[in-house]
Amino acid sequence: xxxxxxxxxxxxFPLVLRLAIPTMLAQFVSVLYSIVDRMYIGAGVGSxxxxxxxVCAPIVTLLSSFASLISLGGSPIMAMRMGAGDEREAQxxxxxxxxxxxxxxVLLTFGFLALKEKFLMWFGASQATFAYANxxxxxxxxxxxxxLLSTGMNSFLIAQGFSGLGMVTVMLxxxxxxxxxxxxIFGFHMGVAGxxxxxxxxxxxxxxxxxxxxxxxxxPIRLGWGGFAKQTMRKIISFGFxxxxxIASDSILLIVLNTVLQRYGGPGEGDILVTCATIVQSYLLxxxxxxxxxxxxxxxxxxxxxxxxxxxxxxxxxxxxTGLCVIFCSLMMVFxxxxxxxxxxxxxxxxxxxxxxxxxxKVFTAMIVPLAVQYPLVDETTxxxxxxxxxxxxxxxxxxxxxxxxxxxxxxxxxxxxxxxxAADVIAATMTTVLFLKxxxxxxxxxxxxxKAKEKKGQI
Numbered sequence: 306x307x308x309x310x311x312x313x314x315x316x317x318f319p320l321v322l323r324l325a326i327p328t329m330l331a332q333f334v335s336v337l338y339s340i341v342d343r344m345y346i347g348a349g350v351g352s353x354x355x356x357x358x359x360v361c362a363p364i365v366t367l368l369s370s371f372a373s374l375i376s377l378g379g380s381p382i383m384a385m386r387m388g389a390g391d392e393r394e395a396q397x398x399x400x401x402x403x404x405x406x407x408x409x410x411v412l413l414t415f416g417f418l419a420l421k422e423k424f425l426m427w428f429g430a431s432q433a434t435f436a437y438a439n440x441x442x443x444x445x446x447x448x449x450x451x452x453l454l455s456t457g458m459n460s461f462l463i464a465q466g467f468s469g470l471g472m473v474t475v476m477l478x479x480x481x482x483x484x485x486x487x488x489x490i491f492g493f494h495m496g497v498a499g500x501x502x503x504x505x506x507x508x509x510x511x512x513x514x515x516x517x518x519x520x521x522x523x524x525p526i527r528l529g530w531g532g533f534a535k536q537t538m539r540k541i542i543s544f545g546f547x548x549x550x551x552i553a554s555d556s557i558l559l560i561v562l563n564t565v566l567q568r569y570g571g572p573g574e575g576d577i578l579v580t581c582a583t584i585v586q587s588y589l590l591x592x593x594x595x596x597x598x599x600x601x602x603x604x605x606x607x608x609x610x611x612x613x614x615x616x617x618x619x620x621x622x623x624x625x626x627t628g629l630c631v632i633f634c635s636l637m638m639v640f641x642x643x644x645x646x647x648x649x650x651x652x653x654x655x656x657x658x659x660x661x662x663x664x665x666x667k668v669f670t671a672m673i674v675p676l677a678v679q680y681p682l683v684d685e686t687t688x689x690x691x692x693x694x695x696x697x698x699x700x701x702x703x704x705x706x707x708x709x710x711x712x713x714x715x716x717x718x719x720x721x722x723x724x725x726x727x728a729a730d731v732i733a734a735t736m737t738t739v740l741f742l743k744x745x746x747x748x749x750x751x752x753x754x755x756x757k758a759k760e761k762k763g764q765i
Contacts (some may be wrong), residue, residue, distance in 0.1 A: 312466060312609035313388065317621040321603050325629055327472035328463060328602025333595040340587050342500040345486050347652040350437075350496050352580050355652065357437025358497060359583025360430045363559035364421075364442055368413055370552035372453040375405045376460035377601065378545020381608040381688050383526065384464045388612025392525070397532045399461055399519075402541060404533055406457045410450040417446045427560075431567060431576055441501045448505030455511035458528075462518055464605045465525055470518050471602070478511035547687050547696040554703045559586060561710055562722060569719035577658065578719055584652050584662040585669050585723070588645065592637045592673055593680075599629050600684035607688035619689070623745075627681045634677035641670050665723045672727040675734035682741045689748055698740065702733030 312320070347355035379402035386395040417424070421442055430438045445452075455478060463471040482503050489499030519528035566582055567575035603626045610618040649662045679702065686695040706729035713721035 312384070312606055313613055313615070313618075317606070317618055318625050320606060321622055321625040321629070324463070324466075324468045324606060325599040325602045325626065327468040329595045329598035329633075330472055330476075333591070333598070336587075336590045336594045340590070341483050341486055342504065343583060343587055344651050345490050346497060346500055347580075347584075350490075352653060352655055352658060353433050353576065354437045354497055355583055356576050356580040357430065357434035358441050358500070359579055359586070360425060360434060360438045360563055361442045361445070362583065362586060363556040363563070364417070364424060365445060366559065367553055367556035368417065368446070368449055369452060369456055370549055370556060371409050371413060372406065372457035373552050374545045374549035375402050375409065375541060376457040376545070377548040377604075377687070378402075378541040378543070380460040380464035381604055381690075382540065382544055383461065384605040384608040385612035385690075387465070387526065388609040395526045396529065397534070397537055398541065399526055400529050400532050401534065401537045402461065403458065403528060404530075405538055405541065406453050407450075410453045413453075414446055414449045417449070418443070421446065427564070433576060434579075437497045441497050444498060444501035445504060448508055451505060451508040451512045455508050455515055458512075458515045458519060460601070461526075461528075462515060463602055464608075466605065467518070467524075468602055470515075474511050474515045474518070477514055478507040481510050482507035544687075544690075544692055547692045547699060548684070550696060551683070551699040551703075554699070558703060558706055558710065561707065562725075565710060565714050565722050566719055569714040569722075574719070577661075580653070580658055581662045581665055582723075584649055584658075585665045587652075588641075588648060588666050589669060589726075592634065592670065593676075596630050596633060596677065596680050597684070599633065600626060600681045604684060604688040607685050608690075611689050619748075623681065623685050626685060627678060630677040630681050631674065634673045638670070638673060641667060665720075668723045669726045672730035672734075676730040679730070679734040679737050682737050686741065691744075691748065694740070694744065698733070698737040701736055702729050705729040705732050 315323075343355060343358055346358055379398050383395045383398040383402075386392070386398065422439065425435060425438045425442065455474065459471050459474045462468075462474065485503035485506060486500055489495045489503045491499075493499055495502065516528065518524070521527070562582060563579050566578035570576075570578045603622065606622045607619055610622070645666050646659070646663050649659050649666070652662075653659060679698070683695045683698050686698070706725050709725035709728045710722055713724055
């Protein structure tokens with residue numbers, strides 16, 4: 306049976322491109338889930354509704370982070386097992402990951418529905434925006450199963466070299482969401498509820514597609530049922546904990562940002578700042594989601610060749626992945642200073658919110674080129690199995706961001722909260738680069754030793 310991509314033999318640069326670009330595009334299209342919702346809501350329902358949905362954004366991200374805990378824990382391990390030729394163990398990883406996603410979805414649905422009202426008020430909702438936020442998050446939470454399955458199981462398509470199918474999974478849901486949003490929001494006059502319903506239906510379609518694909522005959526490792534083991538599940542969780550913490554802590558920081566803006570902005574001004582932050586965060590997603598598509602889509606190359614003990618291919622892959630991220634973020638920097646006013650105008654007609662949002666976007670994204678180094682080094686360190694080191698680098702960046710987020714508004718003004726992102730980006734990227742350059746040679750030596758051991762074993 307032939308793979309779409311041969312992770313162990315194809316030339317590295319074309320292979321990285323074939324894996325990274327479809328996943329990058331898929332992540333970009335997936336951003337449209339939230340952006341299109343916000344565009345329609347902001348233009349058709351109003352700024353308060355946009356602020357309400359903005360309060361929900363970190364909750365939505367927090368829910369999806371549990372998919373990353375399992376998918377980004379299981380898929381690199383599966384790729385390593387495939388690289389080592391152990392298809393039985395790879396099958397076991399896939400089945401256990403699917404079971405964990407099912408159980409986690411049920412627990413999260415009941416947990417969030419029980420606590421959603423308290424969460425919303427803690428996370429930055431005001432009396433004026435609470436009703437919009439409550440409506441959106443209630444409907445979205447009911448579709449948690451579809452969200453986690455579509456996102457979580459898609460990683461196992463990509464890990465087997467089928468990045469094209471991975472892209473289709475995401476694009477199917479996103480395109481369907483774009484089509485259904487105006488139908489439910491304006492055609493059925495459902496407003497914020499319509500946006501949430503459209504999103505849930507779209508995620509259902511993506512979940513069905515990815516599950517059918519993983520059951521297909523051309524899959525090297527097909528989705529099945531059985532072989533569940535606590536030890537395997539613990540291994541998946543320990544491997545996925547770093548990316549989970551990265552995404553979950555992003556959600557927490559967004560929550561803190563909204564809360565700080567409300568507190569230091571005060572009545573009226575706080576809602577305006579949260580509305581601007583919603584637009585700014587939507588813009589940042591256009592940068593970070595495709596970039597994570599590059600790094601995560603390329604992880605199978607690193608993990609597979611680590612399993613084979615091929616240090617040369619690992620080194621080339623990491624250079625290629627980092628280079629792609631730097632080029633992408635450099636282009637987005639140009640976009641920021643030329644077309645961000647046009648982007649903001651799609652969300653609101655309010656002149657003050659437009660001008661302030663454009664200014665905040667330029668501040669928020671000032672250090673995205675250093676961020677382009679941070680992302681691949683953390684994600685590919687995870688792909689190499691050095692989860693604790695990746696977790697440290699990620700946690701360090703969050704700590705810097707959180708510290709700035711608390712101190713700057715207190716010492717300067719509510720607007721100063723937007724400086725937290727560039728400060729964290731440049732400081733963390735510097736530290737991560739130094740640490741990676743210091744430790745990577747040791748990883749290479751470890752990999753080369755694995756390769757020599759296999760060669761020696763083959764000669765016996």
